[in-house]
Amino acid sequence: MNTVKKRFITQCQNPLCTKTLTSTKTLFCSDKCKVNFYETIEDKVGPYAIPYEIECKCPICEKKYLMLLHWIGNGVPRVFCSECKRRVVDRDLYEGI
Numbered sequence: 001m002n003t004v005k006k007r008f009i010t011q012c013q014n015p016l017c018t019k020t021l022t023s024t025k026t027l028f029c030s031d032k033c034k035v036n037f038y039e040t041i042e043d044k045v046g047p048y049a050i051p052y053e054i055e056c057k058c059p060i061c062e063k064k065y066l067m068l069l070h071w072i073g074n075g076v077p078r079v080f081c082s083e084c085k086r087r088v089v090d091r092d093l094y095e096g097i
Contacts (some may be wrong), residue, residue, distance in 0.1 A: 014040075017033050027067075027068060027097065057077070058084050059084075060087040
């Protein structure tokens with residue numbers, strides 16, 4: 001029985017960067033890109049509306065991952081991962097909810 005490991009490939013979260021990431025450890029391709037992103041977004045929305053890299057946990061598969069999110073609560077936010085979100089949306093469309 002062959003098991004296939006899934007690679008989580010995402011785009012760098014900086015809109016000025018087009019690099020592809022192959023790790024879920026960070027949302028940016030480099031520290032320079034991260035600093036550039038936060039400087040750009042602070043100029044646009046002000047210092048109080050800046051999203052931060054928050055470690056989230058999927059309520060279905062319990063996978064931990066990073067996400068840009070406004071979070072001031074206690075504990076770990078429960079946000080659906082992309083795979084589970086797609087599964088829930090497909091189920092709702094199929095059942096007509």
